[in-house]
Amino acid sequence: MARHVARPDPRAHWLLLLLGLFVLLAALSFNGLVTNVGGGSGPSDAPASPAPRQAVAGGPVLRLDGPTPVTRRMPARTIALTFDDGPDPRWTPQVLDVLRRHHAHATFFVVGARVDEHPELVRRILAEGHEIGSHTFTHADLTAVPRWRAGFELAWTRSAVAGATGREVTLLRLPFSSVTTSLTGPQYQALRDAAGSGHVGVLTDRDTKDWQRPGVPAIVRAAGPQDGAGAVVLMHDGGGDRSQTVAALDQLLPQLTREGYRFTTVSAGIGAPDSMVPAGAGARLSGTALRWAQTGSGWLAAAMNLLLGVALLLGVARLAVQVVCAQLHVRRVRRPRYRRPEVNGPVSVIVPAYNEAANIAATVRSLVASAYPALEVIVVDDGSSDGTAEIVERLRLRGVRVIRQANAGKPAALNTGIRAARADLLVLVDGDTVFQPDTVHRLVQGFADPTVGAISGNTKVANRRRLLGRWQHLEYVIGFNLDRRMYDVLECMPTIPGAIGAFRREVLLAVGGVPADTLAEDTDLTMRVLRAGWRVVYEEGAIAWTEAPSSLRQLWRQRYRWCYGTMQAMWKHRHALREPGAGGKLGRRGLPYLTVFQILLPLAAPAVDVFALYGLLFLPWSALVLAWAGLLLLQGFTAAYALRLDRERYGPLWTLPFQQLVYRQVMYLVVVQSVVTAVIGNRLRWQRMVRTGEAAALVGAGPAPR
Structure with a gap:
């Protein structure tokens, strides 16, 4: 989308981070040395040569x-x-x-x-x-x-x-x-x-x-x-x-x-x-410094133990809340309190597209093939240079319109589509997303409740054959969709993903359209809707297949933008903390949750990894292996539960241990980079992901492999 001019990103903070982690490891190691002090005397059991006779006999x-x-x-x-x-x-x-x-x-x-x-x-x-x-x-x-x-x-x-x-x-x-x-x-x-x-x-x-x-x-x-x-x-x-x-x-x-x-x-x-x-004065000074270092390393080790304990308690509490809310959400979906009328009014689907030649044809075909009676598709070409608009026009599909505009960014393209839409119900879709035939129908049924202003669909990773794709698949199922069920029950949904979301037209007009002053326009928009007093819900049956980044470099760029943009939106809507109604629920439930689990704990993760390395050096390996296996087993049960809720196969579970060794580190380093960028006041430019067209392979081939 639009490219913002930015000062070069800082690099010194990585050196400072490495230095800080090295100092932390050194301090913890020093504490490990001084706290593993034994006692007793007597000769060693190991055989050794005798000392010279003059010493032994003296x-x-x-x-x-x-x-x-x-x-x-x-x-x-x-x-x-x-x-x-x-x-x-x-x-x-x-x-x-x-x-x-x-x-x-x-x-x-x-x-x-x-x-x-x-x-x-x-x-x-x-x-x-x-x-x-x-x-x-x-x-x-x-x-x-x-x-x-x-x-x-x-x-x-x-x-x-x-x-x-x-x-x-x-x-x-x-x-x-x-x-x-x-x-x-x-x-x-x-x-x-x-x-x-x-x-x-x-x-x-x-x-x-x-x-x-x-x-x-x-x-x-x-x-x-x-x-x-x-x-x-x-x-x-x-x-x-x-x-x-x-x-x-x-x-x-x-x-x-x-x-x-x-x-x-x-x-x-x-x-x-x-x-x-x-x-001498130097010896006394070095002794005092040594005592301070020992005391400080002890405090640091105690603080790290406390941090680990708090993180573990928060993780277990989070899982408990997620499971309870997921069960409540399942019961609500399967056994609704009363039968609502079917929603079958006109729907306008808006597809902002910038250089989406790899997937745009598949996206539009999947929308046109939707089993929904009244549907129009509006593709807004945002100054593409790869023939995106021409590809759509050559399809000559009924009910599809193409609007061209100079490159102005995704929010501008969405707002152009909103102004051009004829229906009162709008579905916003990314240009690399493929819908199933029943997706639109399932997505808009929640509008039977007049208090619902927006609905989030269920985004799934299409390109999951490689290891990186499987990791992202697990993240989408565990981290995103479990959270969305919880947000739905707690009525504090902070983000409707750009890949699939439905809105009332009156709601979008009331909040001023899609905002362009953050890089997470989907999160910013969702928070605006909540603060305007509307409910935002999650429809797990409305499935959209999207193409996830296929390389670590692309993943870094995408998540860097997401994380930085989410922090922008959180700061922008911080005043929701003291608001009543739906905005207050966002402020007092959603924002603290995002702060703790998407910013604070990831920021502490490098220190936790250093503490784990310290444990390998100074703690019994059996205890460490048992603790790691226990945490991995807990994650495995969580993942299996989330996969079952999403009706997915359990095959990708074998990648969980490797995800902890690589993927997790990338995610928390993204948070570190985002926080540094925000603190020093740099503005992050838009980083567009290179498309490979794997999502397009879903059209005509049935659902993605699970």
């Missing part, structure tokens, strides 16, 4: 920044209690209370992610005279991750502690490490790598295995050194239920104190300087 404190390992032990009757996997908001305060009550000091090997969650506990640990060491940022096994990941684990933990306390840690205990004699070659290498960034390794002499919760007596026995020897004792203040640890500690401290033992930190025990050094 003390539990290892300095590995030189050519040979240097180890240190605790002096006699000196115990360095160490606690791993904290800080924990429940157990760490209880451990600290016990230590304070017995005037003992200890070393806490903290997990960086938990430091960011509970910085106040880390500050309390230092304030009460204890020492802090690193236990990595996510309790990662540094022998099983790439070196770059190991570097981040240590650097992030240092930053987290620096941001919380203003100090940097140098002591390091590897997760899943234990006593010196169980040190493996990979663990030794991980400690040597960490020594390059200034870390001193700390293993243990006595592993209480309290994370296994063996009982308080067993923990006390495992912690006690033999023959007055000194020891580094491993316990836990986080990563699980530590009630046995707290109880055992309360027994162990007074018992060993009576035996002449003293309790101190690792550094003080070996006579080394304070292991924690003041952090």
